[in-house]
Amino acid sequence: MDPRYEIQRRGGGGGFSGGSVGGSPALTGAQSRRRKMPPRPADYKLQVIIIGSRGVGKTSLMERFTDDTFCEACKSTVGVDFKLKTVELRGKKIRLQICFCSIFGFITNTITLPCDGSPHLLAQVCVAKVKDTAGQERFNSITSAYYRGAKGIVLVYDITKQETFEDLPKWMKMIDKYASEDAELLLVGNKLDCETDRVITRQQGERFASRISGMRFCEASAKDNFNVDEIFMKLVNDILNKLPLEMPSRELSNSVLSLQPEPELPPELPPPRARCC
Numbered sequence: 001m002d003p004r005y006e007i008q009r010r011g012g013g014g015g016f017s018g019g020s021v022g023g024s025p026a027l028t029g030a031q032s033r034r035r036k037m038p039p040r041p042a043d044y045k046l047q048v049i050i051i052g053s054r055g056v057g058k059t060s061l062m063e064r065f066t067d068d069t070f071c072e073a074c075k076s077t078v079g080v081d082f083k084l085k086t087v088e089l090r091g092k093k094i095r096l097q098i099c100f101c102s103i104f105g106f107i108t109n110t111i112t113l114p115c116d117g118s119p120h121l122l123a124q125v126c127v128a129k130v131k132d133t134a135g136q137e138r139f140n141s142i143t144s145a146y147y148r149g150a151k152g153i154v155l156v157y158d159i160t161k162q163e164t165f166e167d168l169p170k171w172m173k174m175i176d177k178y179a180s181e182d183a184e185l186l187l188v189g190n191k192l193d194c195e196t197d198r199v200i201t202r203q204q205g206e207r208f209a210s211r212i213s214g215m216r217f218c219e220a221s222a223k224d225n226f227n228v229d230e231i232f233m234k235l236v237n238d239i240l241n242k243l244p245l246e247m248p249s250r251e252l253s254n255s256v257l258s259l260q261p262e263p264e265l266p267p268e269l270p271p272p273r274a275r276c277c
């Protein structure tokens with residue numbers, strides 16, 4: 001189900017189902033007390049994005065984490081979508097908006113990304129594909145909005161597919177260009193359950209991550225539910241470590257296309273780090 005509809009339902013006034021307010025039966029004392037107690041609001045609302053080439057398991061990792069489901073033969077998604085999940089960590093309630101975009105994955109499989117990761121060329125290809133004259137502008141603004149608001153970025157490759165590993169520098173160029181310098185980065189080698197088909201060693205993944213300042217690395221399996229919660233909890237933990245203690249909760253939009261950039265972080269945070277790959 002589209003999470004936006006879930007939000008609307010939840011926000012729709014507390015769920016008097018099956019009748020008008022006037023026609024509702026009288027509440028018992030306990031029911032009345034329950035309805036007067038709104039859930040504790042989230043202390044933090046954070047955006048995390050999942051990127052990587054087509055078919056690496058972005059959707060699967062996200063669905064495993066948010067719904068504990070796995071689809072063996074999922075259709076490839078083309079577009080931007082997101083899911084919401086609330087987690088508790090270090091006594092804080094954190095509302096996570098996990099976004100995934102398959103436009104980029106879709107394109108990397110059909111063309112070679114330009115060496116400077118230029119979204120303009122990508123946009124032209126996108127425009128040519130969808131025959132949409134306003135497409136390039138929209139594509140650029142979607143691209144930057146998608147990266148800009150992210151406090152954490154999960155970059156995924158498939159340990160059984162060489163080309164998804166070779167695409168990593170191109171994804172890093174997109175991160176360098178569009179993401180906040182303070183975004184936490186985590187490289188994930190997915191499909192660990194396919195050990196017999198492995199073509200990328202763990203050491204190769206580790207080595208790639210070690211060349212990027214602050215990037216963490218792990219291997220996971222969305223299918224076997226191995227390391228999936230850990231990916232997101234680790235990322236959230238690292239993000240929390242960087243946030244000022246009393247940072248107020250901010251409202252996230254219910255629509256990915258209207259994602260707003262987060263305000264600049266206060267100056268007492270560590271200076272941006274240089275990244276290279």
Ligand SMILES: Nc1nc2c(ncn2[C@@H]2O[C@H](COP(=O)(O)OP(=O)(O)OP(=O)(O)O)[C@@H](O)[C@H]2O)c(=O)[nH]1
Pocket residue numbers: 052053054055056057058059060061071072073074075076077078101102105106190191192193194220221222223224
């Ligand atoms: N064996 C195995 N298969 C996986 C795993 N994760 C995903 N898959 C499979 O890989 C295929 C692609 O998974 P998706 O989650 O759709 O990948 P994606 O990166 O979102 O793909 P796009 O939407 O095309 O960009 C699907 O058939 C999944 O069932 C995993 O951990 N192990």
